[in-house]
Amino acid sequence: MLEVENLDVNYRGTIALENICFRALPGQMMGVIGPNGAGKSTLVKAILGLIPSARGLVTFRDRSLKKQLNSVAYVPQRTQIDWDYPITVWNVVMMARTRHTGWFRKPSRQSKEIVKSALQRVGMLDFCSRQIGELSGGQQQRVFLARALAQQADLFFFDEPFVGIDRKTEAIMFDVFRELKQDGKILILVTHDLGATLKKCDSLLLLKQQIIANGSFKEVITADNLQRAYGDSILLFEQEEVAC
Numbered sequence: 001m002l003e004v005e006n007l008d009v010n011y012r013g014t015i016a017l018e019n020i021c022f023r024a025l026p027g028q029m030m031g032v033i034g035p036n037g038a039g040k041s042t043l044v045k046a047i048l049g050l051i052p053s054a055r056g057l058v059t060f061r062d063r064s065l066k067k068q069l070n071s072v073a074y075v076p077q078r079t080q081i082d083w084d085y086p087i088t089v090w091n092v093v094m095m096a097r098t099r100h101t102g103w104f105r106k107p108s109r110q111s112k113e114i115v116k117s118a119l120q121r122v123g124m125l126d127f128c129s130r131q132i133g134e135l136s137g138g139q140q141q142r143v144f145l146a147r148a149l150a151q152q153a154d155l156f157f158f159d160e161p162f163v164g165i166d167r168k169t170e171a172i173m174f175d176v177f178r179e180l181k182q183d184g185k186i187l188i189l190v191t192h193d194l195g196a197t198l199k200k201c202d203s204l205l206l207l208k209q210q211i212i213a214n215g216s217f218k219e220v221i222t223a224d225n226l227q228r229a230y231g232d233s234i235l236l237f238e239q240e241e242v243a244c
């Protein structure tokens, strides 16, 4: 189980997150939703120990998560990745193995096999020699999914993985998510899609600096909660997309 207790984040005097407490269970996918600037990406980064000013307690399997980062895979939001960085698809995915092999050692045969099968799983093995910047948005997302798989983690964070991708990539991603859940992994999925994606989550966390609601789809997606998170703009949207 992943447990977050009393998490606060302050960016130079501006409160980004306040008193965040929740649990995420093995074999489940938790969807994190909320408007732009709600603190969704900040939440993920704070949990991973990437924000020095963050305060609070994050435990995984009853021990500090900081000491178990080997067990964590993180696919950042697209806007936070430098796509011009000169690196091949193969090496992006191989980066997931450096924690296991070390930076200066040659990758083991086992690592190569793991990278190969991760790329195969997302249908990107044929592109392994390409520069990451020379792929379409959906292909890039698949490569980052492969990197997460190659890490063989127990806890997965995906920050808006569906932005700008087509149905094929989306279907591959959901297949992989289902398999990871079956293997007892914990998945945290930040998403802007208030439609079908939410129904695929086992629980939801609605965020706007604080937790507005946490629980099942029915508990979280209410007119009142959406109004509190998104204001009036959501009401029309809600009737069209959410009430399904």
Ligand SMILES: Nc1ncnc2c1ncn2[C@@H]1O[C@H](COP(=O)(O)OP(=O)(O)OP(=O)(O)O)[C@@H](O)[C@H]1O
Pocket: 011, 012, 016, 034, 035, 036, 037, 038, 039, 040, 041, 042, 043, 077
């Ligand atoms: N490095 C930073 N320094 C200062 N303020 C920041 C920093 N990163 C984020 N913020 C602020 O913290 C708040 C939360 O940002 P965050 O990126 O976590 O939101 P988000 O919910 O992920 O938004 P989006 O849906 O646009 O991705 C915003 O007000 C943002 O301006």
Ligand SMILES: [Mg+2]
Pocket: 040, 041, 042, 077, 159
């Ligand atoms: Mg974000």
